[in-house]
Amino acid sequence: MGDDDMQPANEAHSVWREPANIRWFGTAAILAVGMIAGGYLLGDGLLRAKDAERAVTVRGLAERDVTADLATWTISYSAASTDLAEAQGKVRRDTQAIEAFFKELGFPADALQPTGANVSSFTNEGLTTYTVRQRLALRTEDIVRARKAVARQFDLVGRGVFLEEGSGMAYTFTKLNDVKPAMVAEATKDARASAQQFAEDSGSGVGKIREATQGYFTIEARDGETGGWGNSDSPYKKVRVVTTVSFSLE
Numbered sequence: 001m002g003d004d005d006m007q008p009a010n011e012a013h014s015v016w017r018e019p020a021n022i023r024w025f026g027t028a029a030i031l032a033v034g035m036i037a038g039g040y041l042l043g044d045g046l047l048r049a050k051d052a053e054r055a056v057t058v059r060g061l062a063e064r065d066v067t068a069d070l071a072t073w074t075i076s077y078s079a080a081s082t083d084l085a086e087a088q089g090k091v092r093r094d095t096q097a098i099e100a101f102f103k104e105l106g107f108p109a110d111a112l113q114p115t116g117a118n119v120s121s122f123t124n125e126g127l128t129t130y131t132v133r134q135r136l137a138l139r140t141e142d143i144v145r146a147r148k149a150v151a152r153q154f155d156l157v158g159r160g161v162f163l164e165e166g167s168g169m170a171y172t173f174t175k176l177n178d179v180k181p182a183m184v185a186e187a188t189k190d191a192r193a194s195a196q197q198f199a200e201d202s203g204s205g206v207g208k209i210r211e212a213t214q215g216y217f218t219i220e221a222r223d224g225e226t227g228g229w230g231n232s233d234s235p236y237k238k239v240r241v242v243t244t245v246s247f248s249l250e
Contacts, residue, residue, distance in 0.1 A: 054249040055210055056198050060191025061242050062183040065222055068171035068235040071146035073138040074115065075156075076164040080131040084119070087132040091117075097159040098136060105149050111140050133164070143171065143235050171235040173219050183241050184214060191245040199249055207248035215242040 075098060079090035102112050116135045121128050140146050150169045157163060192206060199206045222236040 054204070055246050056195050056206075056249055057244065057246040058191045058194040058198065059242055059244050060187035060189065060194065062186035062190065062240070064179055064183060064239045066173050066175075066179070066219075066237050066239055068143060068173045068237055069141055070172040070174050071138070071140050071143055071169060071235070072172070073146070073149070073169040074167060075136045075138070076133065076167045077161050078131055078133040078164055079162070080129055082127060082129055084130040084132075087119075087130045091132045091134050094161045095134060095136070097161055098156060101152075101156055101159070102138065102149065105152075106145060107138070107140065107142075107149075112136055112138050146171075147235065168233065170233050171237070173237045173239070176217060176219070176239065179239060180217065183217075183239065184243065187214075187241055187243040188212070188245060191243060192247065195245070195247040202249070204249040207250045209245055210248050211246040213244040215244065217241045 077091070077094050077098070079087045079094065081087040081090070099109075099112060103109070113136065114134070115137045118133050120131045120133075122131070123129075138146070138149070146169060153163070188209075195206045218240045219237050220240070221234045222238045223234060
């Protein structure tokens with residue numbers, strides 16, 4: 001083979017070995033690898049996104065009937081007179097009548113406590129009228145006895161005590177923390193039952209919990225709205241909670 005025959009091969013070999021061409025082919029190789037890896041990651045990401053879409057979000061409800069364990073009764077009463085001392089004397093007698101009323105019902109003396117008093121005056125045509133107001137608060141965990149007291153509250157009126165608006169018994173359920181865990185479990189179980197129904201309709205199965213949000217606990221009268229002037233609150237309450245749970249579908 002002559003020198004003329006070797007020249008094209010040597011020229012091609014030298015072209016490959018030129019720095020600019022080496023950099024170009026290196027860049028192309030890196031881009032090719034990047035595109036392959038990117039395509040794999042994109043495909044994997046789409047699969048993950050598809051899996052993420054396979055979820056259902058439902059709400060679960062739990063309700064429980066409870067009985068209040070605390071009763072509070074704010075008793076407001078007043079007396080008016082053009083003689084301040086006379087008005088004050090009337091309020092003192094009313095206070096004694098109220099204390100006697102609760103003592104007769106079997107309440108301990110410390111169950112009834114004063115919570116406030118005030119005196120106001122009004123002058124009309126030179127004549128000043130004084131109004132003395134007093135407030136007492138009953139606080140007891142004896143719900144049965146408290147209900148008896150409310151049922152006989154007009155006995156106070158019969159004893160000459162003028163009960164003002166806002167004098168009413170309020171019942172409170174204070175043991176919410178005792179029922180919270182069980183009720184959250186009940187609400188979650190109810191949510192899973194709803195998710196199971198959805199899954200069956202779509203030919204899927206219910207997987208693990210992806211996300212859960214506990215709603216607020218509410219305590220309301222069991223038999224509807226009560227309270228207000230002329231009405232008595234009810235010791236029978238309904239505790240309610242709604243949870244929002246997202247389940248994965250399999």
